[in-house]
Amino acid sequence: MDLSRQLRTVALAVGLILPSADVLSATLMHNINGYHTTEKALEQFDAIAFDQGKVLATGDYGALVKRYPKAKKIDGKGRTLLPGLIDAHGHVLAQGQLESQIELRDLGLEETLAAIKKYSSQLQPGQWLQGRGWNQVLWPGKDFPTREQLDALEIDHPIWLRRIDGHAGWANSKALQLAGIDRMTKAPEGGEIHRLDSGEPSGVLIDNAMALVEQAIPAPSLQEKKAALTQAFELALSLGLTGIHDAGIDSGTLKAYRQLAEEEAIPLRLYPMISAAEKDLPQLLDAGHIGSPEDRLYVRSIKLYTDGALGSRGAALLEPYHDRPKETGLLLYPESEILSLLKLATDNGFQVNIHAIGDRANQLVLDHLETLNDNKDQKPFRHRVEHAQVLRVADITRFPELNLIASMQPTHATSDKNMAGDRLGNARLEGAYAWRKFLDQGTRIAAGSDFPVEPVNPLFGIHAAVTRRDRSGQPADGWRTKEAMTLEEALRAFTLDAAYASHQEQIIGNLEPGKYADFILLDGNIFSIDPQQIWQVKVEETWVEGDRIYTRGQ
Template sequence: MQPIRTLALLLFSLATLCAQAATLVHNFDGYQATEESLEKFNALVFERGKVLASGDYADLLQRYPQAEKIDAGGRTLLPGLIDAHGHVLGLGRLQQQLELRDLDLTQTLQAIERFSENLDPDQWLLGRGWNQVLWPGKQFPTRIQLDALQIDAPIWLRRIDGHAGWANSAALKRAGIDRNTKSPDGGEILRGKNGEPTGVLIDNAMALLEQAIPAPNLQQDKESLRTAFNLALSLGLTGVHDAGIDAQTLRAYRQLADEKAIPLRAYPMVSVDNDNLAETLGAGHIGSPAERLYVRSIKLSADGALGSRGAALLEPYHDAPGEKGLLLYPESKILSLLKLAIENDFQVNVHAIGDRANHIVLDHLQSLQEKNDQKPLRHRVEHAQVLTPKDIPRFVELDLIASMQPTHATSDKNMAGDRLGEKRLAGAYAWRTFLQQGTRIAGGSDFPVEPANPLFGIHAAVTRRDRAGVPSKGWRVDEAMTLEQALRAFTLDAAYASHQEKVIGSLEPGKFADFILLDRDIFAMDSQEIWKVQVMETWVEGEKVYVR
């Protein structure tokens, strides 16, 4: 009997130890999207970073009486939010650069002038965020406007969408761009009537200038990533999908992972512009779904953006009848890059905004599917912004994920009709159409193109209004998501899009205890107010990593 009694005591001690190690969070209104439904709960138990149970407080208290108890103070608890399409290094760098978001032309020029006062000698003035659509006349700016500021420094300012840039004469001179410089394939140097560059470069032409800008070193890139991580955590993001990284950024990520200095879940996509792409993909996946760094996808941009008229369209732009946009690679090159990724078991995430770009990408993926089943790789179309209505059902046929950014619709609403005409809007920003046919939407922001706050995205998804409440009834509101669908897009389906739905995306037993506490209940308020909700705490693997 003695051995049995000893074993029983040992098991009791182990059970007591486990119970004491558990943490029980209670007194909150909790919501999570699962594969079956939206679940509401008011208590959460986790241990060693993983969820043991969620549900009713009285029940969990009885099951885990020895657990440490944390009173959430009546706040709202959600699974950690995931941004399925952002640019992490760009977000970090922007914190040291000039941001021009939402400024008119006069304000933009004034901001540039003020920012220049603190530049070191020979330092470039860098920034992004200008948007000519917000200016009178909606015309692209020119180098003459920058030159008139009499700033000696070379100036380079990316458009809000990152698909065009604006330079002064000093910057063009440093890059050797003049009237004799030819526009590269997939890009355009805008020129005046005299043939001289106006200072605006579109898509692939931007590389002609950016090669003249001193590149940050590895340590600087690591610091920019750290800055972005901390900002993301403060906004309730516990996961980010980094939409296209170069070789140095990948090294920075790997070093940070080795140093255990990645405080959230990063899913970087290897850019196809890497010189050593074949070697990188041939080396295989990096990490696993449960690790902070997980690399198993590529990012390929098929076309440009709608605002800069770089999105590739089947028919000419409504407001520029001679233009159809740009493919950034020849169709054959797009196909060869897709094949290279697939042969190495990498998911392909393809930027496609215009209906022509989307059609080409769908054709290529269909041809590859016919040769070999692609569905286990979970290929994604990033943006899937403008499609012909007959192309949308092909997402179901090919089992593709639509990686979409709700704030793009509320930012583009004043411009999209100009670019496309009302008829072609039928297949644009068509979230509900995708959802009703069973396509998963992975929610994102495309930061720093848009603000990184995921609650802005949830607000836009539900209301189809901007944060000023315009238009009052929503823009093309028939394509709005429900709040449950929007939450799922930024949690469970974003996790699915990175092959991580078994470890994150909801707070089901066995998954990581990644969650956030909000100051208000987004399910019990005017939906127009959602963007104002504040993240009070962010937890990753059961550890509090941010407090407001």
């Protein structure tokens, strides 16, 4: 913790001991519709007092103005105040880079090709055309694309476009040539190269095979990474995020983060997970945690992928895909190697956050964590299963025994609703996107978006969690609504339980006295409007440690 923050913490501690905070330059914001969740209940308040970056009290304005008569008063103008929202699973660098690439989300095939052609005109000679967001499930026939479609655009640039889930990529012939990929190239373990009838690569590569192309793309410089991260910070703050758990970073991105922290250029709270694929992972873990819960940069976990995604049929299933009976998906690591990586992390005191989408991947993760627990109590680590998307119902009940957190992304359900049944069949949907089953057994859900797979806006996630409908209101009655969250649960998943998932619930996650004054002001009351309108609510202001750092329109 830097010296200035230590002094602020000490000053606050002294102030809280005093019978009155008049000796401090407190601020009292009133005329608000305030809400936050505690471990026991949803609480409402119409005023909040804060000073030195931390909350003094919430409650009735009349009572607080008597306690803090000398406080600076701010009229909240009747707006809704919530704790700063936390995205428990996003990809910060990828989001920042996407700001300068082409985004293809929600486009049909012809629209996608037209957008690529138009975008290519702004590139420099020899520059790679990069982007993401295509989704063949939205196209007629739902077939994967091919390099031939890109080649027909006659674009003189190598093209590499990640699928919306990030677990498949689409290349043109020029990109394949630069990467040295031809009909003789074998896919690495945990990856797949789609092929044309001729045996030539089609241009689509799945999971670990994507690295064959990406290693040929010039790596961004440290300064470019810092610039992309900064762009993502600004976007996040404008949407009400005061905390992000970055789901898998390499050593170069970690270096960029550390430089930004040293420059005091991180305006929100970051909880990056070190990628288990890092070649120097043992050395990074041996160096120990970075920062503390109070710091803007706090590193004490790893991110490990076990399988791919459902949309690209890379999710590892116990039984074959309903719409592809000969396929069961991919494991990205051999089983024994997964256990070794988990042990390496826990032996060094690191939490493990494990990507598992298919029911086979989830069962495997649970089995390995139980094996670790036999030798050392794993509960204090608060290990997380990232996505926990498709499980046997019997495996869902195994989470409480190990104090596992289900790190889930509500908008995945509303995006996948038209595809999940095709991939799984109806029987396996019983344990898919099953938020209610987790909550009813006492498992905490740390909610996120998985941006840029989904939009960054956390209010989209709260809307999806409550309605199980997409933003166009479909399906009208919701999709498998028995698994929906209440609004209070959804807010808690994006605040207090997300903070618990990063071992920070003592300092953020709600607005109890002594916690950081991280909060947002909204232009609508999500607790009084039609739930279908929640996603339309805008963030008016974002405050971090009692400082207003974003104002809409400025």
